[in-house]
Amino acid sequence: MAAQCSPASSSAPDSTHPTAIAVSAGDATSARAALSGLKIGARGTMTGYSRDKFKHWDSQGDSCDTREAVLKRAGKDVKTGSDCKPTSGTWLSVYDGQTWTKPTQLDIDHMVPLGQAWVSGARDWTQEKREQFANDLTRPQLFAVTASVNRQKSDKAPDEWKPPLVSFWCTYATDWVTVKHYYGLTITDMEKKALSDMLDRC
16 A cells, blocks of 8 residues: 655744745746846855755655655656655656656756755855755645656756756746745856747747
8 A cells, every 4th residue: 555645844934034936837927026036146166065965855744755745746646655656657757748657767856956945045054954955845846747758957057967868947947036036045147048049949
Protein backbone atom coordinates (compact mmCIF):
# COMPACT_ATOMS: atom_id res chain seq x y z
CA MET A 1 0.00 0.00 0.00
CA ALA A 2 1.33 3.43 -0.89
CA ALA A 3 2.60 5.50 1.99
CA GLN A 4 1.12 8.97 2.24
CA CYS A 5 3.41 11.97 2.21
CA SER A 6 2.18 15.08 3.95
CA PRO A 7 4.48 17.97 3.04
CA ALA A 8 5.33 20.06 6.04
CA SER A 9 3.94 23.56 6.00
CA SER A 10 6.41 26.20 4.89
CA SER A 11 7.49 28.75 7.40
CA ALA A 12 6.50 32.36 6.80
CA PRO A 13 9.06 34.57 5.11
CA ASP A 14 11.35 36.48 7.41
CA SER A 15 12.04 40.19 7.21
CA THR A 16 14.48 39.72 4.33
CA HIS A 17 11.68 38.57 2.02
CA PRO A 18 10.12 41.28 -0.16
CA THR A 19 6.38 41.78 -0.30
CA ALA A 20 5.05 38.83 -2.25
CA ILE A 21 3.73 39.26 -5.77
CA ALA A 22 1.59 36.29 -6.76
CA VAL A 23 2.87 34.84 -10.03
CA SER A 24 1.11 31.97 -11.76
CA ALA A 25 2.88 29.75 -14.30
CA GLY A 26 2.55 31.44 -17.67
CA ASP A 27 1.38 34.76 -16.18
CA ALA A 28 3.76 37.08 -18.00
CA THR A 29 2.21 40.30 -16.66
CA SER A 30 2.71 39.55 -12.96
CA ALA A 31 6.05 37.89 -13.70
CA ARG A 32 7.30 41.03 -15.42
CA ALA A 33 6.15 43.11 -12.44
CA ALA A 34 8.07 40.83 -10.08
CA LEU A 35 11.08 40.80 -12.42
CA SER A 36 11.21 44.60 -12.46
CA GLY A 37 11.35 44.57 -8.67
CA LEU A 38 14.36 42.29 -8.42
CA LYS A 39 17.60 43.93 -7.39
CA ILE A 40 20.33 43.97 -10.03
CA GLY A 41 23.71 42.89 -8.72
CA ALA A 42 26.95 41.37 -9.89
CA ARG A 43 27.04 37.58 -9.73
CA GLY A 44 29.19 36.58 -6.77
CA THR A 45 31.78 33.85 -6.61
CA MET A 46 31.39 30.26 -5.43
CA THR A 47 34.03 30.82 -2.76
CA GLY A 48 32.89 29.13 0.43
CA TYR A 49 30.00 27.31 -1.27
CA SER A 50 29.06 23.77 -0.34
CA ARG A 51 25.81 21.88 -0.90
CA ASP A 52 26.13 20.89 2.76
CA LYS A 53 25.34 24.52 3.64
CA PHE A 54 21.85 23.92 2.17
CA LYS A 55 20.58 20.99 4.23
CA HIS A 56 18.19 19.22 1.89
CA TRP A 57 15.76 16.34 1.70
CA ASP A 58 14.31 17.02 5.13
CA SER A 59 11.69 14.76 6.63
CA GLN A 60 8.18 15.69 5.51
CA GLY A 61 6.35 13.23 7.77
CA ASP A 62 5.00 9.70 7.25
CA SER A 63 8.52 8.40 6.48
CA CYS A 64 8.80 10.71 3.44
CA ASP A 65 11.64 13.11 2.79
CA THR A 66 11.50 16.09 0.43
CA ARG A 67 12.79 14.14 -2.58
CA GLU A 68 10.15 11.45 -2.12
CA ALA A 69 7.42 14.04 -1.64
CA VAL A 70 8.36 15.67 -4.97
CA LEU A 71 8.41 12.32 -6.76
CA LYS A 72 4.96 11.50 -5.40
CA ARG A 73 3.37 14.81 -6.41
CA ALA A 74 5.09 14.95 -9.81
CA GLY A 75 4.35 11.40 -10.91
CA LYS A 76 1.29 9.55 -12.12
CA ASP A 77 0.08 6.30 -10.54
CA VAL A 78 3.00 6.39 -8.10
CA LYS A 79 3.28 3.44 -5.74
CA THR A 80 5.61 3.47 -2.77
CA GLY A 81 6.91 1.10 -0.14
CA SER A 82 6.38 1.55 3.59
CA ASP A 83 9.55 3.71 3.59
CA CYS A 84 7.88 6.12 1.08
CA LYS A 85 10.40 5.31 -1.65
CA PRO A 86 8.57 5.10 -5.01
CA THR A 87 8.59 1.62 -6.51
CA SER A 88 6.69 2.41 -9.71
CA GLY A 89 4.99 5.23 -11.55
CA THR A 90 5.32 7.51 -14.56
CA TRP A 91 7.08 10.86 -14.57
CA LEU A 92 7.11 13.56 -17.26
CA SER A 93 10.23 15.72 -17.20
CA VAL A 94 9.07 19.27 -17.92
CA TYR A 95 12.53 20.36 -19.05
CA ASP A 96 12.76 18.02 -22.05
CA GLY A 97 9.36 16.33 -22.41
CA GLN A 98 10.75 12.86 -21.71
CA THR A 99 8.70 10.28 -19.81
CA TRP A 100 10.34 7.95 -17.30
CA THR A 101 9.14 4.95 -15.31
CA LYS A 102 12.03 4.51 -12.86
CA PRO A 103 12.71 7.02 -10.06
CA THR A 104 16.45 6.48 -10.53
CA GLN A 105 16.17 8.10 -13.97
CA LEU A 106 15.16 11.37 -12.34
CA ASP A 107 16.86 14.07 -10.33
CA ILE A 108 15.04 16.51 -8.09
CA ASP A 109 16.09 19.87 -9.49
CA HIS A 110 16.06 23.17 -7.65
CA MET A 111 14.56 25.67 -10.09
CA VAL A 112 17.02 28.25 -8.75
CA PRO A 113 20.05 26.03 -8.09
CA LEU A 114 21.71 26.07 -4.71
CA GLY A 115 24.96 27.39 -6.16
CA GLN A 116 23.09 30.09 -8.09
CA ALA A 117 21.33 31.13 -4.91
CA TRP A 118 24.70 31.30 -3.15
CA VAL A 119 26.15 33.76 -5.69
CA SER A 120 23.01 35.91 -5.65
CA GLY A 121 22.51 36.39 -1.93
CA ALA A 122 22.24 33.10 -0.05
CA ARG A 123 25.88 33.34 1.05
CA ASP A 124 24.63 35.79 3.72
CA TRP A 125 21.61 33.77 4.83
CA THR A 126 21.21 31.81 8.04
CA GLN A 127 21.49 28.03 7.88
CA GLU A 128 17.77 27.85 8.66
CA LYS A 129 16.84 29.99 5.67
CA ARG A 130 19.11 28.00 3.33
CA GLU A 131 17.48 24.80 4.57
CA GLN A 132 14.01 26.23 3.90
CA PHE A 133 15.10 27.21 0.39
CA ALA A 134 16.50 23.74 -0.35
CA ASN A 135 13.29 22.00 0.78
CA ASP A 136 10.65 24.47 -0.41
CA LEU A 137 7.57 22.51 -1.47
CA THR A 138 5.39 25.63 -1.66
CA ARG A 139 7.13 27.80 -4.24
CA PRO A 140 7.81 26.37 -7.77
CA GLN A 141 11.32 25.41 -6.67
CA LEU A 142 11.48 21.60 -6.83
CA PHE A 143 10.93 19.50 -9.97
CA ALA A 144 11.48 15.86 -10.95
CA VAL A 145 13.42 16.03 -14.21
CA THR A 146 15.62 13.90 -16.45
CA ALA A 147 18.84 13.32 -14.53
CA SER A 148 21.19 14.06 -17.43
CA VAL A 149 19.38 17.33 -18.23
CA ASN A 150 19.56 18.45 -14.61
CA ARG A 151 23.31 17.84 -14.63
CA GLN A 152 23.68 19.89 -17.80
CA LYS A 153 21.89 22.73 -16.05
CA SER A 154 24.06 22.42 -12.92
CA ASP A 155 24.20 25.84 -11.18
CA LYS A 156 23.56 27.91 -14.30
CA ALA A 157 21.21 30.90 -14.54
CA PRO A 158 18.87 31.42 -17.55
CA ASP A 159 21.46 33.50 -19.41
CA GLU A 160 23.73 30.43 -19.29
CA TRP A 161 21.23 27.56 -19.72
CA LYS A 162 17.61 27.09 -20.79
CA PRO A 163 15.47 23.93 -20.87
CA PRO A 164 15.67 22.00 -24.16
CA LEU A 165 11.86 22.11 -24.36
CA VAL A 166 11.25 25.64 -25.67
CA SER A 167 7.51 25.42 -24.91
CA PHE A 168 8.43 25.34 -21.20
CA TRP A 169 10.44 28.57 -21.32
CA CYS A 170 7.51 30.77 -20.32
CA THR A 171 6.81 28.70 -17.20
CA TYR A 172 10.52 28.37 -16.48
CA ALA A 173 10.92 32.14 -16.46
CA THR A 174 7.84 32.79 -14.31
CA ASP A 175 8.92 30.12 -11.82
CA TRP A 176 12.50 31.44 -11.68
CA VAL A 177 11.24 34.97 -11.04
CA THR A 178 8.78 33.74 -8.41
CA VAL A 179 11.50 32.00 -6.42
CA LYS A 180 14.05 34.80 -6.71
CA HIS A 181 11.45 37.39 -5.78
CA TYR A 182 10.21 35.49 -2.74
CA TYR A 183 13.70 34.95 -1.38
CA GLY A 184 15.02 38.40 -2.25
CA LEU A 185 17.82 37.11 -4.47
CA THR A 186 19.58 39.37 -6.95
CA ILE A 187 19.85 38.99 -10.72
CA THR A 188 22.39 40.22 -13.23
CA ASP A 189 21.57 42.38 -16.25
CA MET A 190 22.18 39.42 -18.57
CA GLU A 191 19.98 37.18 -16.44
CA LYS A 192 17.19 39.79 -16.51
CA LYS A 193 17.40 40.06 -20.30
CA ALA A 194 17.25 36.28 -20.69
CA LEU A 195 14.21 36.08 -18.43
CA SER A 196 12.49 38.92 -20.26
CA ASP A 197 13.10 37.19 -23.61
CA MET A 198 11.64 33.96 -22.23
CA LEU A 199 8.58 35.81 -20.93
CA ASP A 200 8.02 37.07 -24.48
CA ARG A 201 6.98 33.50 -25.29
CA CYS A 202 4.08 33.57 -22.84
